[in-house]
Amino acid sequence: MLDYRLFKTINDFFASGQHDKARHLLMEVQSRCIALRDEVSMLKIRLKTLEDTAFLAENLHLKDGFYWLTANDVRQGPFCPRCYESEGGLIRLERSQKGLHCPYCHAVYPGIRQEAEYQDGATVRHARIIPFAR
Known part of the structure; x- marks a missing residue:
């Protein structure tokens, strides 16, 4: 989960001249964003699979x-x-x-x-x- 308070902390580090700490936190936020994006992509695929399964269950008939x-x-x-x-x-x-x-x-x-x-x-x-x- 992405903690939005990190953005304020990063801004405070940049304002106080602690650029290395700010960059480190930015890289951490970036990796969390990538992980969340991957999770969303995976969930979209699972949802599509479930929708397709429900569609087939309703519309596929044996005759x-x-x-x-x-x-x-x-x-x-x-x-x-x-x-x-x-x-x-x-x-x-x-x-x-x-x-x-x-x-x-x-x-x-x-x-x-x-x-x-x-x-x-x-x-x-x-x-x-x-x-x-x-």
Whole structure:
């Protein structure tokens, strides 16, 4: 914890001509500030992790054996159940001729419909590539 009375003491040392003592106290205040800044950074990371965990707990759903993430009223997925349950990773499954497969753990889920569906039943539309004019 930073003691703000040290600033007055430092000022008094400078005013009385005791520059070495003032510099020593300034270095101590500096090291305390760095330690506090590191602690704040660590706490921000922990808070972000907790917020992300709470978000996933609210918005990640298991349906038909696959994980789906709902964010801003858009359903995203499906995500690999093996990766999520073993390592906590959200790896989006890719379509192949065999069904769906995970690009990370290489699990294959055969017999799954080729087109994922939104909650309202509409099929996913693929983006169209529009070439730029030269």
